[in-house]
Amino acid sequence: MSHLSLAQQRLLDAAADAFAEKGFGGTSTRDIAARMGRSSAAVYIHYGTKEELLYAISFQGHQEALAVLREARDAVEDPAAQLWAMVHRFSQWHMVHARRARVVQYEFGALAEEHRAEIRDLRREMSQLTVEVLGDGVASGAFVIADLEGTARAVLSLCIDLVRWFDPGLARNQERVAVLNADLAMRMVASPRTSLEG
Amino acid sequence: MSHLSLAQQRLLDAAADAFAEKGFGGTSTRDIAARMGRSSAAVYIHYGTKEELLYAISFQGHQEALAVLREARDAVEDPAAQLWAMVHRFSQWHMVHARRARVVQYEFGALAEEHRAEIRDLRREMSQLTVEVLGDGVASGAFVIADLEGTARAVLSLCIDLVRWFDPGLARNQERVAVLNADLAMRMVASPRTSLEG
DNA sequence: GTCTATATGTTGATAGAC
DNA sequence: GTCTATCAACATATAGAC
Numbered sequence: 001m002s003h004l005s006l007a008q009q010r011l012l013d014a015a016a017d018a019f020a021e022k023g024f025g026g027t028s029t030r031d032i033a034a035r036m037g038r039s040s041a042a043v044y045i046h047y048g049t050k051e052e053l054l055y056a057i058s059f060q061g062h063q064e065a066l067a068v069l070r071e072a073r074d075a076v077e078d079p080a081a082q083l084w085a086m087v088h089r090f091s092q093w094h095m096v097h098a099r100r101a102r103v104v105q106y107e108f109g110a111l112a113e114e115h116r117a118e119i120r121d122l123r124r125e126m127s128q129l130t131v132e133v134l135g136d137g138v139a140s141g142a143f144v145i146a147d148l149e150g151t152a153r154a155v156l157s158l159c160i161d162l163v164r165w166f167d168p169g170l171a172r173n174q175e176r177v178a179v180l181n182a183d184l185a186m187r188m189v190a191s192p193r194t195s196l197e198g
Numbered sequence: 199m200s201h202l203s204l205a206q207q208r209l210l211d212a213a214a215d216a217f218a219e220k221g222f223g224g225t226s227t228r229d230i231a232a233r234m235g236r237s238s239a240a241v242y243i244h245y246g247t248k249e250e251l252l253y254a255i256s257f258q259g260h261q262e263a264l265a266v267l268r269e270a271r272d273a274v275e276d277p278a279a280q281l282w283a284m285v286h287r288f289s290q291w292h293m294v295h296a297r298r299a300r301v302v303q304y305e306f307g308a309l310a311e312e313h314r315a316e317i318r319d320l321r322r323e324m325s326q327l328t329v330e331v332l333g334d335g336v337a338s339g340a341f342v343i344a345d346l347e348g349t350a351r352a353v354l355s356l357c358i359d360l361v362r363w364f365d366p367g368l369a370r371n372q373e374r375v376a377v378l379n380a381d382l383a384m385r386m387v388a389s390p391r392t393s394l395e396g
Numbered sequence: 397g398t399c400t401a402t403a404t405g406t407t408g409a410t411a412g413a414c
Numbered sequence: 415g416t417c418t419a420t421c422a423a424c425a426t427a428t429a430g431a432c
Contacts, residue, residue: 007415021307026223028407039417044409105362106304109219150378153363154356161355164303180348188382192390205397226425237399242427 008046010036012060013100015043015053020099024054024110054107055115061097061104062122068093069129079137080186083155086133088182090159095166095174102163127152134189143189155185206244208234210258211298213241213251218297222252222308252305253313259295259302260320266291267327277335281353281387284331286380288357293364293372300361325350332387341387353383 004012014035018027029050033040047053072085094101108119130152137143145151158181166177202210212233216225227248231238245251270283292299306317328350335341343349356379364375 023221023223023308025221025225026308029409030407038415040408041410041418042416045415048409050408110221110224146381147374147378150375151382154379154382157356157359157362158352160362161359164355164358165351176345177348180345181352183344184349184352184386187387188385227427228425236397238426239400239428240398243397246427248426 011043011046012053012057016057016100016103019054019057019107020102024050024103024107051110051112051115054103055111057100057103058107058111058115058119059122061100062119062126064097065090065093065101065104066122066126066129069126073129073133078142079133079140080142080190082133083137083189084182084186086130087155087159087185088178090156091162091178091181092174094159094162095168095177098163098166098168101160105160105163126156130156137189142191144191145189151189155188158185209241209244210251210255214255214298214301217252217255217305218300222248222301222305249308249310249313252301253309255298255301256305256309256313256317257320259298260317262295263288263291263299263302264320264324264327267324271327271331276340277331277338278340278384278388280331281335282380282384284328285353285357285383286376288354289360289376289379290372292357292360293366293375296361296364296366299358303358303361324354328354335387340389342389343387349387353386356383 011032015027015032018031018035021027022031027050028040029043030040032053033043036042043050043053047056068089069086072089073082076082076085108116111119127149131148134143134145134148134152134155138145138148162177162181209230213225213230216229216233219225220229225248226238227241228238230241230251234240241248241251245254266287267284270287271280274280274283306314309317325347329346332341332343332346332350332353336343336346360375360379
C-alpha cells in the first residue's frame with residue numbers, strides 16, 4: 001500500500017502540485033513531467049493513466065487524513081479533549097499539506113467511478129469517527145447537540161475549507177488558525193454550563 | 199452590468215454547469231455548446247474566450263453572494279439577528295445555486311490576473327461586512343470574540359464548504375442545513391451569558 | 397446568431413532506441 | 415527507467431455562408 005519508491009513519491013508530489021494549481025482537467029502530463037525535469041513519457045512508468053495518478057494521490061491523502069483524526073482521538077480520553085485535538089490536527093494537516101489536501105478535497109469528481117466508491121468509504125469513516133466523538137460528549141453531558149451528523153459535517157467543514165484559501169507560505173499563522181478552529185469547534189458543541197472559553 | 203440577454207444567461211448557465219461538473223480546465227467549449235444544443239462556435243458569440251465566460255460567471259456570482267449578505271444584514275438591526283440572517287441566507291444561496299456557487303468558490307485560480315484582482319475586491323467586501331457585524335456584536339456585549347477576522351472567515355467557511363458536498367437534489371434538507379449553520383455560527387460567537395440556544 | 401468547415405496547437409498515451 | 419519521436423484525438427478559436 002504505502003511501499004512507494006522515492007521516484008514514485010516524487011511523481012505523486014509533482015502531480016499533486018500541478019492538480020492543485022490548475023485542476024485535474026487543466027493539467028497535462030507534460031506539466032507534471034516538467035515539474036520533475038523529465039519527459040512526459042516518464043509519467044507513464046508507474047501509472048498507466050492520468051486518472052490512476054489522481055487516484056493514488058487521493059487514496060494516500062484520504063488515508064493520511066483519516067489516520068490524523070484517529071491518532072488525535074486515541075491520544076486522549078475525554079470527548080472534549082478528543083474533539084479539540086481532532087480539529088486542531090485535522091486543520092494542521094490541511095494547512096501543512098495544503099496542495100495535496102486541495103486535490104484530495106476538490107478532485108473527487110474527477111475520479112473513475114470504481115475509485116470514487118473506495119474514496120467514499122474513507123470519507124464515511126471520517127464522518128463516523130467524528131459523529132462518535134460528538135455522541136460520546138453528549139452522553140457524558142459535556143456537549144449539547146441537536147443534529148449529530150450535521151454538526152460533525154460543520155466541524156469538518158471548518159478544517160477542510162482551509163485548502164480553499166490558506167497559503168502554505170503563511171507558516172507562521174498555522175498554529176494560530178488550528179487553535180482558533182479547535183476553540184470554535186468547542187463552542188459549537190459545548191454545553192453552556194461547561195464552557196472552557198477564557 | 200446585469201443587462202444580459204436570455205441567450206446570454208443560458209450560455210452562462212450551461213458553462214457554469216459544465217465548469218462545476220468537470221472543472222474549468224476539464225471543460226471544452228464543445229461540452230458547453232452541447233448542453234445548449236448548439237455548435238461550439240455559438241460559445242464565442244458573446245464572449246471571446248473561455249476565460250471571459252468564467253469571469254462573467256464568477257463576477258455575477260460574487261455580486262449576487264455579496265448582495266445576499268448585505269440584504270440579510272440590512273433587514274434587521276441587532277448584531278445577533280444580523281449574523282443569524284447572514285449565515286442562514288448565505289448558506290441557502292450556496293445550496294440553491296450549488297453548481298454556480300461551486301464555480302464561484304473553486305475556480306478563482308483559473309481567472310486571468312486582471313480578473314482575479316476584481317474578484318478579490320468583492321471577496322474582501324464580504325469579509326469586511328462580516329467582520330463589521332461581529333465587531334458590532336462585541337461592542338454591544340452580545341458576542342465574545344478573540345479573533346474577529348479569523349472568526350469571520352470560519353463563519354463563512356461553514357457556508358462555502360456546502361458547495362463541496364451538497365446535492366441540489368436534496369432540496370428538502372436545505373432549510374434544515376441553513377438553520378443549523380446559522381445556529382452553529384451563533385454558538386461560535388455568542389457570549390455565554392446571552393446564549394440563545396434551546 | 398447560428399451554422400459548417402477548418403486552421404493551428406495541444407492532449408493522453410505508445411513504440412522503440414539506449 | 416528514461417529518452418525522442420510519434421499518433422490519433424481533441425482543444426481553442428476563427429472564417430465565411432446563410
